[in-house]
Amino acid sequence: MAFNIYDFSNLTHTIHVGLQESFSPFMATTLEWVIVGTAYLLFVALFGLLLVYAERKVCAAFQQRLGPMRVGYWGLLQTIADFIKLLMKELIMPRKADRFLYNLAPFIVIIASFLAIAVIPFAPGLQSLDFDIGIFYLTAVSSVGVIGILLAGWSSNNKYSLIGAMRSGAQILSYELSVSLSLLTMIVFAGSMQFSTIVEQQRGAWFIFSGHVPAIIAFIVFLIAGTAETNRGPFDLAEAESELTAGFHTEYSGIKFAFFFLAEYINLFIISAVATTVFLGGWMPLHFGNLESFNHAMDFIPPIVWFFMKVWVVIFIIMWFKWTFPRLRVDQILTLEWKYLLPINLVNILLMALVVLTKFHF
Amino acid sequence: MKSFIEYIGSIFKGIWTLLIGMKVTGKYFFTPWKNVTQQYPENRDQLVMFERFRGEVIMTHNENNEHLCTGCGICEINCPNGSIEIISKSILTPDGKKKRIIDQHIYHLGMCTFCNLCVKACPTGAIVMGQKFEHAVWDRSLLTKVLNQPGSKIEEGVKE
Numbered sequence: 025m026a027f028n029i030y031d032f033s034n035l036t037h038t039i040h041v042g043l044q045e046s047f048s049p050f051m052a053t054t055l056e057w058v059i060v061g062t063a064y065l066l067f068v069a070l071f072g073l074l075l076v077y078a079e080r081k082v083c084a085a086f087q088q089r090l091g092p093m094r095v096g097y098w099g100l101l102q103t104i105a106d107f108i109k110l111l112m113k114e115l116i117m118p119r120k121a122d123r124f125l126y127n128l129a130p131f132i133v134i135i136a137s138f139l140a141i142a143v144i145p146f147a148p149g150l151q152s153l154d155f156d157i158g159i160f161y162l163t164a165v166s167s168v169g170v171i172g173i174l175l176a177g178w179s180s181n182n183k184y185s186l187i188g189a190m191r192s193g194a195q196i197l198s199y200e201l202s203v204s205l206s207l208l209t210m211i212v213f214a215g216s217m218q219f220s221t222i223v224e225q226q227r228g229a230w231f232i233f234s235g236h237v238p239a240i241i242a243f244i245v246f247l248i249a250g251t252a253e254t255n256r257g258p259f260d261l262a263e264a265e266s267e268l269t270a271g272f273h274t275e276y277s278g279i280k281f282a283f284f285f286l287a288e289y290i291n292l293f294i295i296s297a298v299a300t301t302v303f304l305g306g307w308m309p310l311h312f313g314n315l316e317s318f319n320h321a322m323d324f325i326p327p328i329v330w331f332f333m334k335v336w337v338v339i340f341i342i343m344w345f346k347w348t349f350p351r352l353r354v355d356q357i358l359t360l361e362w363k364y365l366l367p368i369n370l371v372n373i374l375l376m377a378l379v380v381l382t383k384f385h386f
Numbered sequence: 387m388k389s390f391i392e393y394i395g396s397i398f399k400g401i402w403t404l405l406i407g408m409k410v411t412g413k414y415f416f417t418p419w420k421n422v423t424q425q426y427p428e429n430r431d432q433l434v435m436f437e438r439f440r441g442e443v444i445m446t447h448n449e450n451n452e453h454l455c456t457g458c459g460i461c462e463i464n465c466p467n468g469s470i471e472i473i474s475k476s477i478l479t480p481d482g483k484k485k486r487i488i489d490q491h492i493y494h495l496g497m498c499t500f501c502n503l504c505v506k507a508c509p510t511g512a513i514v515m516g517q518k519f520e521h522a523v524w525d526r527s528l529l530t531k532v533l534n535q536p537g538s539k540i541e542e543g544v545k546e
Contacts, residue, residue, distance in 0.1 A: 086411045090423040348411040349404065364397060 029326045035150030050162040059291070060152050064141060068290055073103045079343060082309055086347040113230060113278035122179035129278065130283035132172030137290040139165040144297045145219050147307050147328035158219040159211060162298065163204050166253070170196040173255075176284070177272040188271025191261050191354055195252055198361040199259075202249035205369040209242040209376045210235070212301045213385070223306035229313075230305035234385050238376040243303045243370070245365055247341065250295035252357070254288060257346035296338035301330065304338070307331040329366065435517040440500040443470075443493050444516040445533040452514035452541040453534055454494040457488030459512060460505035470504060488534055495521060496529035511546055 027084065028034055039059070043052040055251055077092070083092030092099030100159045147150040148310065155161050168195055177189020188194065213221045213235050223229075232239045250258040273284045300306060307327035311319045414420075423432060434439070447453050458472040471492040479485050491513075505513055513533065523529060 082415070084416045084423075085418055085421075088414050088420060088422050090421055090425070215477065344408060344411065344415075348407045368397075 029328070031148045036149050036311075042051070043162065044155075046126075050082065060122040064138065064152075065336040065348055068138070068141065068286070071291045071293060072286045073107065073235070075292065075339070076103045076285075078083065078105070078339070079289075082340065082343045083347050086205050089108045108281065110282045111279060113281075115278045115280060116275070118181050118275045121181045123175065124177035125175045126275075127211050128279045129176035130287075132175065133169050133287040134172075134283045136167075136172065137167055137169070137287045138162050140294045141290060141375075142306050143219055144294065145223055145301060145306055147326070147332055151220065153378045154218065154220050156218045158218045159222075159298075159302070162208065164293075164344075165252075166291070166294065167196065169291070172212060172287075173272050176276070179370065180272070182275050184269055188274070192255060192272060194354070195259060195261070195357055198358060201363075202245055202361060202365040202369055203253055205366070205373065206242040206246040206249065207302060209238060209373050210370070212373060212376050213270035214302075219306075222302060223308060226308045228311060230308065230310075231302065232303045235376070235379070236385065238372050238379055241368065241372045242376070243299065244301070245369055246299055247338070247345075249361075249365060250299065250343050250347055252361075253289040254295055254342075256288070256292065256342065258349035258351050260346075260359060261351055261357065292339060293335065294343060296335045296342065297331075299338045302332040304334045362366040409519040422458060435519065439517055439519070440502060440515040441519040442495055442500075442516045442521065443498065443504060443513050443533065445491060445513050445535075447535055448541065451535060451538045452546050453538050454541055455488045455491060455534060456540060456544060457491075458509065460507050460509060462536075464503045464507040465497060466503065467497075469494045479533050487540060489516065491533040492529055493531045493533050494529065495531060497522060497528060 033351035038051075040056065043055055047050075047055060079097075080102070081091040095102040095105050117123065140162055142153045143151070143155065145154075145161055153161075159188035173192045173196075174189045176186075177185040177192070181185070210222075210231060211217055212229060214225055216222060222231075224232075232243055235242075273281055276284060307330050309319075309325060309327070309330050311322060311370070335357070394512075402544040426433065445455060458470055459472040459474070462470045462472045462484050471494075472488065473490040473492065474486050476484050476486055499516070503516060505515055521529070
């Protein structure tokens with residue numbers, strides 16, 4: 025088996041061929057599903073735990089604290105301990121809750137996140153779905169999650185949950201528009217919706233450099249709208265702790281609460297990964313025009329390291345937003361979207377179209 | 387047109403104010419050696435409390451076991467929740483006068499809210515706020531303390 029940290033397509037191809045040879049085609053496909061599914065489950069669980077730990081540490085540093093320090097070295101095992109505690113909690117069902125929908129809601133939320141993560145290209149050959157309408161698929165499935173949130177709020181039989189869910193619905197529906205439009209700007213520039221093509225086109229220079237002004241505006245808009253779509257602060261009024269206790273997941277406990285919690289952090293990862301892929305060149309190394317030696321040195325770092333480095337940078341920026349800005353009021357959130365982000369986006373698409381038409385890019 | 391310029395201006399002003407906020411928190415993030423967290427049980431030996439920290443009411447005694455308390459009872463009157471009880475006694479001074487002095491300055495730590503009013507009210511500055519904060523005990527009765535040390539007497543020359 026040829027394992028190459030710079031290109032995983034050999035590895036995946038070898039596994040594929042090996043399975044095809046040893047099993048019937050049906051069994052081989054099923055086994056591949058199982059392997060890919062397990063890999064994603066493991067990745068999501070581990071990365072989720074890591075993200076929660078990082079969030080607590082980053083938040084602490086922004087507030088001049090140290091964060092968790094007791095469990096494990098520098099509190100490294102803290103999130104694992106939290107997770108075990110969550111697993112042991114009793115699952116409470118509120119009286120007169122809609123039983124079926126109440127149990128279904130967390131799964132819808134987390135399935136939407138899993139569907140979205142499938143199209144992210146981690147490294148060459150490490151991408152399970154490569155549609156030619158990848159970005160369209162991503163925006164479509166990531167908005168399915170709002171159904172889960174609405175169901176959770178409604179079926180909990182709790183007025184605060186319902187208010188939180190309604191706020192969340194209004195917010196996600198509005199900001200979905202900005203996310204899609206800022207991605208559309210980049211689609212105009214790239215001329216493709218396929219993730220692998222988009223990454224391949226950034227071999228020379230990342231889109232945020234080659235697309236200059238409109239790309240940077242689109243990136244900022246995408247970061248703002250993406251933060252809003254993940255229901256994170258300063259747009260966390262769906263679960264505004266001080267007003268609505270916890271919004272739509274007030275009544276959830278134990279593993280169901282863990283699902284909502286995990287889904288929130290996977291969404292954070294997805295938004296960062298999409299920002300990385302579309303604006304910051306995905307797994308492409310940093311290249312500058314004709315600095316040959318510099319480009320070669322950058323090539324030496326494996327693509328998967330590049331990908332995660334960029335993802336962490338974007339995640340850090342989003343965390344920086346969360347721990348700096350105060351929460352917006354519900355009318356301010358809608359004002360920001362409909363009066364500012366949407367017009368800016370529409371003008372920006374025109375600008376990008378002009379840039380592409382006049383070939384005024386690098 | 388004017389409103390359009392205001393609209394554009396408001397966008398940049400908004401971004402600018404957000405950047406100011408991010409600069410403040412960013413400064414905190416990138417100067418981790420200024421963190422205020424104390425790793426308490428580990429750094430117990432090096433831990434220095436702030437001067438303004440109010441841990442408990444103590445009565446200062448000098449090396450001759452003398453204090454400044456006249457037993458006037460102003461601290462007892464000033465205490466909002468009755469944490470202080472003054473028990474005084476009468477003695478005969480050498481020149482044959484009757485004088486009221488402190489017998490026991492009783493301080494109920496369990497009732498104290500560390501409001502500092504007694505310290506501010508004390509006319510002679512006999513009581514101050516101490517920095518000790520490890521007050522956990524196994525029995526509630528241990529929280530009742532007598533502040534003047536046994537055998538102590540008032541310092542010479544303290545005005546009544």
